[in-house]
Amino acid sequence: MAKEENPEDQEYRARSVALRLLARREHSRMELGLKLRQRRLEASVIERVLDEYEAEGWLDDNRFADVYARQRVDLGYGPLRVTAELQQRGVHTTPECVDEMSDDDWAEQATRLRCKRFGGHDIRNDWDEKARQARFLTRRGFTAAHVERALEHVDQSDD
Numbered sequence: 074m075a076k077e078e079n080p081e082d083q084e085y086r087a088r089s090v091a092l093r094l095l096a097r098r099e100h101s102r103m104e105l106g107l108k109l110r111q112r113r114l115e116a117s118v119i120e121r122v123l124d125e126y127e128a129e130g131w132l133d134d135n136r137f138a139d140v141y142a143r144q145r146v147d148l149g150y151g152p153l154r155v156t157a158e159l160q161q162r163g164v165h166t167t168p169e170c171v172d173e174m175s176d177d178d179w180a181e182q183a184t185r186l187r188c189k190r191f192g193g194h195d196i197r198n199d200w201d202e203k204a205r206q207a208r209f210l211t212r213r214g215f216t217a218a219h220v221e222r223a224l225e226h227v228d229q230s231d232d
Contacts, residue, residue, distance in 0.1 A: 087122045088112045095126070099137040102127070136166040146170065149186045152179055154214020169198025176218065183215045183223035193228030 087109055094100055094108060102123055109119045126132040138159050159168070174182075187193070187206055194201045194204045203224055210220040226230055 079112045083114055084122065087118050091122055091126060095131055099140045101134050101137045101162045101164050102132060105132060134164050135166065138164045138166060139170055142168040142171050149213060151183065151214030151216070151217060151219060179215065180219045180222040183210050183219040184226045186210065186213065187223045188228060193226060195227045196224065
């Protein structure tokens with residue numbers, strides 16, 4: 074015989090699941106809500122728990138965005154990709170760590186990534202290789218200007 078869950082059980086379950094998930098890593102409100110819905114919890118209970126956790130400071134989209142963006146930038150992703158991934162997770166503001174970086178910083182990041190992945194040799198006359206590297210950097214979320222500057226770079230040690 075299946076036991077019917079009463080609202081207090083649902084709320085307790087929602088609180089404990091949400092807290093366990095937040096203890097592992099930061100989540101956006103949308104991510105956490107989705108994970109709770111996947112556990113077949115009532116929408117009203119989920120919203121109440123999420124509101125309470127935001128009020129307590131345990132759930133914060135701005136903090137999540139900052140942590141997430143820093144991790145992705147450290148892994149070599151560009152501003153377009155980081156911003157798009159945050160929007161997919163329900164965060165529609167750009168974190169400070171992304172805003173603080175200038176175009177020169179992003180171009181430098183793209184150049185470092187290119188040199189690490191492909192080496193810094195001269196590819197100005199090799200159109201196939203240039204296109205391949207440009208596609209890689211574009212998929213990583215760098216703008217066309219960042220990619221162009223990275224492809225123009227030639228390591229002096231390669232001469």
